[in-house]
Amino acid sequence: MVDTRPILFFDSGVGGLSVLAPTRALLRQAPFVYVADSAGFPYGTKTEAEIAARVPALLGRLAERYRPRLIVIACNTASTIALGAVRSALDLPVVGTVPAIKPAAQASVTRAIGVLGTDATVRQPYVDDLAARFAGDCLVLRHGSAELVTLAEDALRGTVAPPERYRAILAGLLDQPGGDRIDTIVNACTHFPLVADQLAAAAPRPLTFVDGSAGIARRIAYLTRDHEWPERAGPGRAVFTGAGAADDTLRPALARFGLAETESL
Known part of the structure; x- marks a missing residue:
């Protein structure tokens, strides 16, 4: 059986693409799902309590839906507040991003x-x-x-x-x-x-x-060093928690990052 489980990247918006890019360069056969919590954007102006409540619950639902092999919280705000809670809640590797x-x-x-x-x-x-x-x-x-x-x-x-x-x-x-x-x-x-x-x-x-994007990419590659990958990754998928976030002005940029498919939750 070919292991088609994706690596799931998570951010409040499109910022996590800066981490996705070097990871794709290292893991060319890996399938990716990129999730932007556009319904909760922006995180940086929210309280710690709001983020601590929202992020673990949302990532739990995303893990059930997409069955990733690894989750990357490609957001400094979410990582510095909720990384520990997410790791405690999920039975899979979770990589965070913290200030370099x-x-x-x-x-x-x-x-x-x-x-x-x-x-x-x-x-x-x-x-x-x-x-x-x-x-x-x-x-x-x-x-x-x-x-x-x-x-x-x-x-x-x-x-x-x-x-x-x-x-x-x-x-x-x-x-x-x-x-x-x-x-x-x-x-x-x-x-x-x-x-x-x-x-x-x-x-x-x-x-x-x-x-820290290059270092995070190397960490992801290390954690998945023994994983099997499909012969071809196929198109990556960009997922938005809010309707209408992936409009026509954004799709060309998503395609440049290998995210040819989009969907809204």
């Missing part, structure tokens, strides 16, 4: 890094712990931006925002006391790598932007 503070600290020359995420992510004790463990000798500044999530969603649909909007978001980090020392910024939301080029172009000076 360790590689940022390793890359920083000035010993000052910025963490750019959603409001919900940057205030999490999980981020405090990462900073203490891996960037204890660094100044770590944080800024939450719901607008940047929207800009990334719009960019994937072909809408070009003026550089001033990206510049203003970066100012939330760089204008803080000590922000003039920052040389490395963590894109601590999976949406943000989708607009990393726009952020770099709008920055007032050269900055290094890092995220």
Whole structure:
């Protein structure tokens, strides 16, 4: 029997595509289902209680429906709040995404890094712990931006925002006391790598932007190293929890990420 179980990626929107892309490059025969919780979007402005209640319950239903071999919570906000609860509830491997503070600290020359995420992510004790463990000798500044999530969603649909909007978001980090020392910024939301080029172009000076997508892809490949795959993966599927989310402006971008089929729940 050929094992056709997919790897299931989960995010509030399209941000998790930044993690899907390097995973597809490593696992070319793997079938993928990408789920965007468009009915619950955005997560970054929700309370911890709302996310902690919604994500494990929804992933439980998705696991029953799609029978994945592994789930990737391709969302920093959901991972920093609900990863433990999801792992406890499901009898299958679950990979989370957390802010790439360790590689940022390793890359920083000035010993000052910025963490750019959603409001919900940057205030999490999980981020405090990462900073203490891996960037204890660094100044770590944080800024939450719901607008940047929207800009990334719009960019994937072909809408070009003026550089001033990206510049203003970066100012939330760089204008803080000590922000003039920052040389490395963590894109601590999976949406943000989708607009990393726009952020770099709008920055007032050269900055290094890092995220954990490549490392997450390697982790997924390691966990599935002994798995059997179909000879051909077939088209990937994009699933949206809200009706009308996969409109005609988004389908070309989904196809570029190998998601040729779409459905709404």
